[in-house]
Amino acid sequence: MASTRASRFRPLLVLALFLAAWWLAPVAVRRFSRTSFSLFEAPGWLAYSRVKDLQDYWSLRDHSQNDLIEAGRDATRQTNAAELQVQEEAALRDDNDRLAALLQMPPEPGFRYEFARVIRRDETAWWQEIVIRKGQNAGLAAGQGVVFAGGVVGRIARADEFTATVELASSPSFRVDANLGSDPNPVIFQGLATKPLEPPRGEVRNISQSFTLPDGAATMLVTSSLGGVFPSGLPLGEVNHLAPGDDGLFQTGSVNLDPRLADLHEVAVLVPDATALPGPPSAATPTPPPKP
Amino acid sequence: MKLDRYWYLFAAANILLLALAAMVNDGLAGWSVSIFLAGPCVVWPALRLSPGRLLLCLGVSGLAADAALPTPPGFLMCLFVAGAIFVLTMRLGLSRVHRGRQIGLAWLLNAVYFLAFTAWAARHNLVLGSAFFERATVDFCLSQIVVIPVSIWFFDFQESALALAGLTTATPRAEEAG
Numbered sequence: 001m002a003s004t005r006a007s008r009f010r011p012l013l014v015l016a017l018f019l020a021a022w023w024l025a026p027v028a029v030r031r032f033s034r035t036s037f038s039l040f041e042a043p044g045w046l047a048y049s050r051v052k053d054l055q056d057y058w059s060l061r062d063h064s065q066n067d068l069i070e071a072g073r074d075a076t077r078q079t080n081a082a083e084l085q086v087q088e089e090a091a092l093r094d095d096n097d098r099l100a101a102l103l104q105m106p107p108e109p110g111f112r113y114e115f116a117r118v119i120r121r122d123e124t125a126w127w128q129e130i131v132i133r134k135g136q137n138a139g140l141a142a143g144q145g146v147v148f149a150g151g152v153v154g155r156i157a158r159a160d161e162f163t164a165t166v167e168l169a170s171s172p173s174f175r176v177d178a179n180l181g182s183d184p185n186p187v188i189f190q191g192l193a194t195k196p197l198e199p200p201r202g203e204v205r206n207i208s209q210s211f212t213l214p215d216g217a218a219t220m221l222v223t224s225s226l227g228g229v230f231p232s233g234l235p236l237g238e239v240n241h242l243a244p245g246d247d248g249l250f251q252t253g254s255v256n257l258d259p260r261l262a263d264l265h266e267v268a269v270l271v272p273d274a275t276a277l278p279g280p281p282s283a284a285t286p287t288p289p290p291k292p
Numbered sequence: 293m294k295l296d297r298y299w300y301l302f303a304a305a306n307i308l309l310l311a312l313a314a315m316v317n318d319g320l321a322g323w324s325v326s327i328f329l330a331g332p333c334v335v336w337p338a339l340r341l342s343p344g345r346l347l348l349c350l351g352v353s354g355l356a357a358d359a360a361l362p363t364p365p366g367f368l369m370c371l372f373v374a375g376a377i378f379v380l381t382m383r384l385g386l387s388r389v390h391r392g393r394q395i396g397l398a399w400l401l402n403a404v405y406f407l408a409f410t411a412w413a414a415r416h417n418l419v420l421g422s423a424f425f426e427r428a429t430v431d432f433c434l435s436q437i438v439v440i441p442v443s444i445w446f447f448d449f450q451e452s453a454l455a456l457a458g459l460t461t462a463t464p465r466a467e468e469a470g
Contacts, residue, residue, distance in 0.1 A: 122314065
């Protein structure tokens with residue numbers, strides 16, 4: 001009877017021993033296992049991404065010539081508008097550099113933009129991430145900022161050899177310094193879980209009591225260069241409502257993020273580069289025409 | 293046991309199922325809903341493999357899935373092993389002919405795993421609001437609905453894979469143990 005009872009609890013003993021062995025395993029062992037399996041899986045996901053690109057390519061091949069002519073015309077218009085903006089931006093940058101030199105301000109960090117296709121999106125209630133098709137082989141590392149045409153995408157959470165995982169701005173564990181419009185006081189942006197069938201959103205905190213929104217108009221929440229991850233001025237989202245915070249000292253507000261954040265196809269990673277000029281990217285688009 | 297030599301078939305099937313679930317979630321991302329399908333991975337290996345091969349199978353498939361998750365390394369693997377130990381301990385009278393009970397077990401394990409991930413996220417995330425729990429509830433309900441047809445398909449798929457390898461699945465481990 002006693003041996004039967006003991007044999008009944010043997011599996012529990014095995015479980016306890018297994019869990020204890022795993023918890024006591026050196027960090028290097030766990031990290032090695034994660035890295036090994038990531039490298040093992042990477043070719044499969046890269047192939048999946050290429051196949052998706054090929055599908056998009058062949059679906060685009062089915063478009064009529066008239067559609068292509070219209071798309072080409074629209075692209076030309078957008079290119080012309082972008083060129084004008086680039087010229088304007090260059091003039092503004094010169095002015096900014098001149099004023100910064102006069103005020104003896106420290107230079108803003110420079111970045112180069114590493115463009116990468118999105119392999120897959122993993123947006124659950126627990127976390128919101130995307131996996132991109134470049135990794136340490138392109139100089140990417142954990143902590144680097146990621147942006148797209150609509151503004152901030154998030155931050156690299158893990159970088160493997162050929163892929164990198166980006167924590168989206170809508171992830172509940174994402175937090176970054178920001179500014180409300182042209183107000184110089186720093187505030188804190190925090191991602192929030194996305195409700196089902198709704199666009200991504202976040203929350204802004206530590207807003208001074210003296211700050212008020214213009215009547216009926218949303219204010220853009222932009223990045224601050226305080227954290228060193230993003231250059232200043234990149235859009236995070238729109239704030240159209242403020243409410244008193246729990247502590248009574250500051251206000252909080254709901255942030256509507258760009259809805260395209262949930263359907264990204266290509267992003268740009270901000271890789272720190274002392275020789276590069278600071279400033280927002282100009283070429284990352286959410287839905288570029290894929291070509292295998 | 294002859295099946296033991298083919299533990300990697302079970303591991304490969306598990307990895308395939310989790311990869312397919314990831315692809316489905318990729319497509320669902322625009323609707324802000326997701327599914328979680330880890331429950332079916334444990335049932336057949338726990339019923340048909342010896343403890344050593346079972347640990348090997350669930351260790352490989354669990355670590356492969358963990359590599360893509362932001363949870364601590366080995367989190368899902370430990371859940372897999374705990375689920376398998378639960379099956380071994382309870383010996384629920386599962387057999388090849390009682391497919392309904394196997395599906396019920398997969399459903400139950402999926403629910404437990406989902407709650408374990410939710411508990412981890414609730415502890416890890418900086419802000420927990422009503423949106424988090426609303427989203428978790430919807431994802432949970434959706435996952436528990438989807439896991440039933442997926443379990444039926446997945447068990448048939450595993451049976452087919454074993455048949456292709458020239459193996460029979462007529463004697464589940466629980467029955468052998470008496």
